[in-house]
Amino acid sequence: MAGMDHAPPPFFKRGPAPLALLTFYIAVSVAIFVVDLRFKSLELLRQSIALVVDPVQRVAQTPGSLVDYAATYLQGMRAMQQENLELKNAQLATAPNLQRLAQLEVENERLRKLLSVKEREKANGQVTQILYTARDPFSRKVIVDKGQQAGIIAGQPAIDEAGVVGQVTRVFPFSAEITLITDKDQVVPVQVVRTGQRSVVFGLGNGQLELRYMPANADIQPGDVLVTSGLDGIYLPGFPVAKVVNIERDSAYSFARIFCVPVAGVENFGEVMVLTPRQALPDRPPESASRATANDGQRVKKKRMAKN
Structure with a gap:
């Protein structure tokens, strides 16, 4: 044992x-x-x-x-x-x-051609349905029902019937993620309609936006409407973005704190239109580039002859 x-x-x-x-x-x-x-x-x-x-x-x-x-x-x-x-x-x-x-549209087009004025870019896109919000509670993002199969790409702006909603930041095969303009990581170049001043608005993450880099003595008032300036190459100019609701001016700081609320229904569920990307600026024609190069060469020769 x-x-x-x-x-x-x-x-x-x-x-x-x-x-x-x-x-x-x-x-x-x-x-x-x-x-x-x-x-x-x-x-x-x-x-x-x-x-x-x-x-x-x-x-x-x-x-x-x-x-x-x-x-x-x-x-x-x-x-x-x-x-x-x-x-x-x-x-x-x-x-x-x-x-x-x-x-009137035909007459306007004829006058623009007569004055050789560049035509405004037309806003085209496709309507998408908002499915749900993103799971991250610290971000302002929504998911729509169209993605790569519908030709959606990252960077496309999104609007509704009132104004700018946000921008496509991530694309999946059958859905896409839109970051709202109220998100803390979203920035939109804007222009004040009343005065024409340009600046940028930043999302605050709480449903509001802040218009930054405006001097403390800037001519801006509550109720002023901000529209896209188009300087970023993403948003077409003229789309409503936000409305000024509160201004804090302090002589100790160079810039005023300007708080805004979005014009569009960014916190509401519904349909949004995803706009097509803006057209790239045309390159300089080869002939004009060669002429510019020849003119620069002649200027350099003239400067050398003047020095001698």
């Missing part, structure tokens, strides 16, 4: 200690986070996961969408009838001006 005095095997086989596992998983998570942030190496994996999860998210949202649709349909019938009557009256009131609009 001497061979029976060994200890019996444990009933449960224990692995590494919980603290060791926790330390290992934390280290792996931090390493993956640093690698992705530094080299963007997980973008393909992220898009693959989004491609798989997208149908599941749409199915999960179907019951709520149906309930919301039914409630909106029942509540909006009477409002739609009233709005239809008002629109008919407004159409009759504006009919004389609308009949002259086509003729």
Whole structure:
């Protein structure tokens, strides 16, 4: 019986200690986070996961969408009838001006060609439906129902019927992420309509914006409307962005603190239009470039002859 005095095997086989596992998983998570942030190496994996999860998210949202649709349909019938009557009256009131609009557009185009004025870029795009907001509570982002299959690319601006909503920052196969102008990482070059002054607005992350780099004695008032200036090459000029609501002036600082609220419904769910990217500026023709080079050479020769 001497061979029976060994200890019996444990009933449960224990692995590494919980603290060791926790330390290992934390280290792996931090390493993956640093690698992705530094080299963007997980973008393909992220898009693959989004491609798989997208149908599941749409199915999960179907019951709520149906309930919301039914409630909106029942509540909006009477409002739609009233709005239809008002629109008919407004159409009759504006009919004389609308009949002259086509003729005025043709005349305007002819005058612009006569004066050799460059035509304004036309705003084209496609309408997308906002599906849901991003999961990050510290950002202001929404997900729309069109992505790479619809030709959406990162950098395209997004607007609604009132003004600028944001900009496409990430694209997936069947959806896209739009960062709203109220996000802390979003900046939009703007121009004050009343005075023509140019500056930039920064999102504050709380539904408001701040107009920065304006002198303390700048001619700006509450109620002033800000529109896109078009200097960034992304947004077309003239789209409403925000309205000034509060101004803090302090003689101790060179710049005033100017707070604004967005004109568009950036915090509301609905449809937005993703505009096509702006056209790149045309390069200088080869002939004009060669002429400019020849003129520069003649100027250099004249300067050398004058020195001698």
